[in-house]
Amino acid sequence: MYAAVVRSFDEPPAYDVFPEPAVSGDGEVLVDVVAAGLHPRVRSSADGTHYTSEGSLPMVPGIDGVGRTSDGELLYFVAPDNAVGTMAERAVVDRRRAVVLPDGTDPVAVAAAMNPAMSSWIALRRRAQFEAGGSVLVLGATGNAGQLAVQLAKHLGASTVIGAGRDPERLKLLTTLGADEVVDLHSPDDLAKSAADVDVVLDYLWGAPTEQAMPALLHARSDRARPLTWIQIGSMAARELTLPSYLLRAAALTIIGSGQGSVPAQDILAELPALATLITSGDLAINPRLVPLADVQQAWTKPTSPGERVVLIP
CATH class of the missing domain: 3.90.180.10 (Medium-chain alcohol dehydrogenases, catalytic domain)
Known part of the structure; x- marks a missing residue:
């Protein structure tokens, strides 16, 4: 072949x-x-x-x-x-x-969207204790998976979804996809003002952007004892970062990963039918x-x- x-x-x-x-x-x-x-x-x-x-x-x-x-x-x-x-x-x-897949399914749409959509879908449904009404920040929202993460967070009931990235053209696009607010990552202060009190961060970047965003958000939180779940999904900016130890003591911060190995295969597979149905719906x-x-x-x-x-x- x-x-x-x-x-x-x-x-x-x-x-x-x-x-x-x-x-x-x-x-x-x-x-x-x-x-x-x-x-x-x-x-x-x-x-x-x-x-x-x-x-x-x-x-x-x-x-x-x-x-x-x-x-x-x-x-x-x-x-x-x-x-x-x-x-x-x-x-x-x-x-x-x-x-x-049911009759009438667009196989190209499914092939295009299932993998990038699965990253945030699994993170929110299987890794975070996310509930409808919570708020979500997507770091790296201008990428393909990040754009889908904005849409899926809204679909799962997020009250507020904030998209953060560095490409102005793609940031504008996020407002048509359900983002309540978009923030340029070149300005950690602006990010802190907009997203200080979110419940979940979906991080597709890691590296320097996360090194800047994490302390900015934690310092600006109105209640540092309010739990914040930071989910490491991708490493588009870098594979490593420097994490000051005080951040883990100064706020109720939980850092977890979501990906192959951190979620049991049977849990991932259990999510496929619902996600496939959503993708084929055209929404x-x-x-x-x-x-x-x-x-x-x-x-x-x-x-x-x-x-x-x-x-x-x-």
């Missing part, structure tokens, strides 16, 4: 021939891949920098996708661990890691860009527009 094949962590995947995966266990089925999203998580696997990377090459990237069985079922699925990735003509699906703003799988090398390096997610079509 043809697939996107990584033969060096220093180069983009190339469209090439790769051995077709074989079904090997109960509950597995071979599907024709209909669409697979090019997510940041996919990129980090393909360049060997993701924390789950084992450094084995060659490999086919892709962690999820939409595929069709020989019986005509349309499935959204998360690729089994250590399996051939989803950026290929065919993939093996473990039905325990898949949901059946979320999703902006996929279709690219033929044969053009994967060019798609890998071409910049995307605000809110756009590349979806590869075999």
Whole structure:
């Protein structure tokens, strides 16, 4: 079969021939891949920098996708661990890691949105003790996952959602997606004024932006004993930061992570049907860009527009 094949962590995947995966266990089925999203998580696997990377090459990237069985079922699925990735003509699906999509579903929208939407959906529903009426700050709200986080926080009942980022054009876009307020991260003081008393922070950035935002928010809180849950989801700015110890003593701050390994697989899978239903409802703003799988090398390096997610079509 043809697939996107990584033969060096220093180069983009190339469209090439790769051995077709074989079904090997109960509950597995071979599907024709209909669409697979090019997510940041996919990129980090393909360049060997993701924390789950084992450094084995060659490999086919892709962690999820939409595929069709020989019986005509349309499935959204998360690729089994250590399996051939989803950026290929065919993939093996473990039905325990898949949901059946209803007739009329747009497979491209699902492939584009499920992975980035899952990051905030799982964080709010499985990691934070978030309740309707709470308030949420999204750090890195101008990225694809951050834009969806703004929309999903509102959907889950947040009374106030604040989007923070550094791209003026993308910040303006957030106000059309449900953000009650947007803040430029170049000004920690403005962030503190707007978001000092939020209940949850969804952090897609880490590094220097978080180093600046965290003390600014905590110093400005009207009641430092009021719990603040800071959820580390992404590291778009940096993988590390310096955390002054006094911040953990001076306020009721809880720092947790949300991602592969911190949430049981069965909990993630339990959330897929509801999230798939929401995505297929058309209530979320999703902006996929279709690219033929044969053009994967060019798609890998071409910049995307605000809110756009590349979806590869075999």
